Amino acid sequence: MKFQAFRVFKQDNGSVERKIVTMNTSELSEGEVLVKVVFSGLNYKDALCAKGHPGVAGKFPLTPGIDAAGEVVQSTNQQFKEGDKVLLTGYRLGMAMDGGFGEYIRVPAAWIVPLPKELSLRESMVYGTAGFTAALSVYRLTKAGQTPEMGPVLVTGAAGGVGSFAVLLLKKLGFEVIAGTSRLDDAHDTVVQLNADKHVDKNEIDDTSGRPLLKARWAGAVDVVGGNVLATALKACKPWGNVTACGNIASHELHTTVYPFILNGVSLLGIDSQNCPMPIRLELWQHLAEAWKVQTPGLVKEIPLEGLEEAIQRFLSKKNRGQVLLKHA
Template sequence: MDSFKAIVVKENEDQVNYGVENVNLISLSTGEVLIKVEYSSINYKDMLAVQKNGGVIRNYPMIPGIDLSGTIVQSSDNRYTEGQKVVVTGFKMGMSHTGGFAEYARVPSNWIVPLPDNLTQKDAMVFGTAGFTAALSIMTLEKNGMDINNNPRILVTGSTGGVGSIALQILSKIGYKEISALVRKEHQEEVAKSLGATDVIFASELGEQKKPLDKQRYDFVLDTVGGEVASRLIPHIAYGGSMSMCGNAGGIKLTSTVLPFILRGINLLGIDSVNVPIHKRGYIWEKIANEWNISKTSLVNEITLNELPDIIEAVKNGQHLGRTIIKI
């Protein structure tokens, strides 16, 4: 192909700008596999990637997009063949390696997961990095004692965003009955309930963090925002409970005392979806494609590359709901 379309982020003096441009294969980072991209999706990190000092992109110009689904068109690795459908999330893609906001992407072969049989390329990006992170969070909480048979009280923060909305739906689908959703705005209450929340609380109801130990409201917290919200919730986690943490939209600082940890034995569980070893990714995607598949009922908006700036602004201003996928 002579040229193809991509979102390109450039730095000019003290400004960062981005838009759709015509590029060619020379513009792509190195890798053993060339993929014709069918879909990508928008994640919080993608919004940061196009901001000045966003902390995501290291070198300019760069094609952003931290995930993609597509079809292999060339491969120098005999494990992968032309015409094979695949999904790629995380690693350095969209950061220091050209990413999924383009008609073609070239990636190292050890970043690739073959698309599961029960998942379309579109469905894969309905989940995308956000869904992969939600699934990883739930799996980690279950490894640390969260069990349907015990009817645990679960709270999901950022519940109408990318990770939170998928987490609510998976938790509801697999049988959890006491799922609370933390929201900030009134219009999010109905959305959270439609996604599977059995109760909704507003961030304003948390009050100030006054006590190192407070009423034991939740057995498990799936936190997607970090910062002050996570800090306020730690004193409310019940004895032996856990909080998974996967995001920093609410800030990177955490304020707590040792008391919830040494008197209630609670756990903070860090969730990293970027560098999960490739041999573990296939299992997670099979789980997503089968018993945890909520792609047909998920809150999804589909756009083109040209419509990306409007969605980026919505994410930046906290006005984005559910998942937005990009038809490349």
């Protein structure tokens, strides 16, 4: 079967070319299940793949798209049959195997999540990796003992995909939320829509004083940014609070001291949504379909395949706000 895909090519001189091409399903990666993709979400990792980032893109040519939701077309695995609605996030989809920016994908059955009956295909991709990563962050916070009674939780990068979902989920569970963004004026409207309790900018979440500890300003944090912002989240966290690390849009490096950990008992929790074990993955998707279900009015932009290039440029320039959803024709 022939189909359209947004494809990334790397030339011998290292330059990268991106274009929409016609492919055949016989060209797809190996796997037991062929899925016709209806929706896919655009993530920062997809933008890095589209840029040809060697630490993210595992092969060329490559169809990015680490998220996909659609219907099974063919399956050699008894767990799935033609017509089943399914979703996929993470693993090596869109990185080492062709992903959701093509109208078809072929994947291992072990990567597939049956679509919860309470979710539509579109809703699952409105969440996508961003919503799932936020849910995993909230899950780990609560499993570590974080409660609303402990005080407010800081969410950095709150105007982006993961951050906005983290704010919504924490509010859903009764937490007071401090939304942190790089600038107040640029993200004000987004933060208002998220209903965060307080909005702070770089001056409060990116400390450059050099002090090993700061006056406690939040009881926990979900950090999407990394680098010095993560270090600040740790230094200004109340004793026995928890901080999750799920992104590195500012930096992959972390320079701090042991004092937040040995003097304040703060816990740093790593979030790996790409390789999350399937039992937890299934549990979280059911949470998102039922008790944790949130709405994102005005924060989702739906685009066709032809709109990907412009959207990718916004991600690479760090100007994206909210969630971008690719809908295949």
